[in-house]
Amino acid sequence: MAGQGLTPENREDAAGQLPARRLPGHIEAALAGAGGATDSAGQPWAGRSLSGEDAKIHNFEDDDGTADNAYLAAIDALLSGDADEAAVVASLATARVFVPVVAQLAEEAEGAAGLHADKQADMALVTLKAPDGRLAMPVFTSSAALTAWHSDARPVAVYAARAALSAVSEGAELLVVDPGSEVTFVVRRPAVWSLAQQQPWVPAYADPELAAVLEATAAAWPAVRRLEVLPGQGVAAATASGRRMAGGGPGPELRVVLYLEDGLDAAAVQSLVGDLHNEWSRNVLFGERVDSVEVKLRRAAE
Known part of the structure; x- marks a missing residue:
């Protein structure tokens, strides 16, 4: 929970x-x-007080707007190599974050002397476009980080799980934590769904059930001698100052290495990989737990 303190x-x-x-x-x-x-x-x-003298107006009434201590500790551990991105997502499960909303003019009226005035305004969630074109929702661990990013946005305090639920309902597949700050952490679609459902999240590259599904599917092709599951190149991220992080990147997060028998020509390899992709895409577990995948080919002798 973020630091809390009494206000005047x-x-x-x-x-x-x-x-x-x-x-x-x-x-x-x-x-x-x-x-x-x-x-x-x-x-x-x-x-x-409409809620009684001793009642709180909302869950974050005494919140001082600073970042959640557990999240900060998880980020520090990620930077030092003592934890992985799963630990960062786990820290968000109980964290308060700020969702930015902005006013949008819904209806304008003409006032005295012909002056135009806002008759009705709506508050809208702010969304972003990820480099791959997908919709992303920004959230902030502190009110200061949000204000520095968008001075006109209003911070709305919610639990990160509620923010993830809002992202799903808005069609956003990513949560971007603290964009524009020293550390920006991207929560990919399977982790967003896990947060929204308040369920633990296991990265695709560390998921034994998923690995078993991939191996069982590949076994139908004798040309695939073995299969290896690794973190994808999109897992890594970097801080604004250039420090590398082993997590928090936008993807692809899963690398599947196929070790193939010798003698396959280009057409046979292309057909094999395409057929595997089709089989994986039809698998429910794969669809739920994999955000994006890259396939690498190796000779079985390697």
Whole structure:
């Protein structure tokens, strides 16, 4: 959980009592424009709490906006080689993140003297386009990181699992954690789905069930003498200052090395690889656990 602290509005006074909360500024302004700071009975709005004096408005009421300590520790361990990207995703499972939203004009009205004014505005999630064309959702571990990236965006605090669920509903296949910061970590589609379902995630290249499926499928082709599963070249990432990380890249995350018998011509190899791809793509487990794959060919004697 990110660091939390008391704000000036919720510190106890000398008598040990909590002072009345002020209404948010935009609500105060709306009330002022609608007739004043009192209700229709003349009772003041100030100091009221619709949820009770001791209840919290939301889960992150006392959140100070800093990054989650467990996530920071997992990133440090990844950079030092003491942990893998699965540990980083696991730390996100209980972390608070900020999702950026921006106002979009939905309807405009003409006011006095012909001046145009916003009649209705909607809040929209910010999405990105990944280099491969897929939709990605940015999330931020701190409010400062979000503001530095997009000064007009409003930070909405949510658990990372909820952000992953929103990404799935928006059709985004990637979560990009802290874009524009020193460390940017990409959560690929299978890990996004795992976060959304609050299930543990195992990278495709370290998944024994997936390896068994790949090997069983390849066994139907005698020309494939053996198969090896490794991390793909897209797993690695780099910090803004150039330091390498063994995780957090956008993909491909899975490398399948096929060791083939000698004597196959180019057409036979192309047909074999195409048939394997088709078989893998029809496999439900492969579709759920593999984001992207690269195939490398080797001679069986190597």
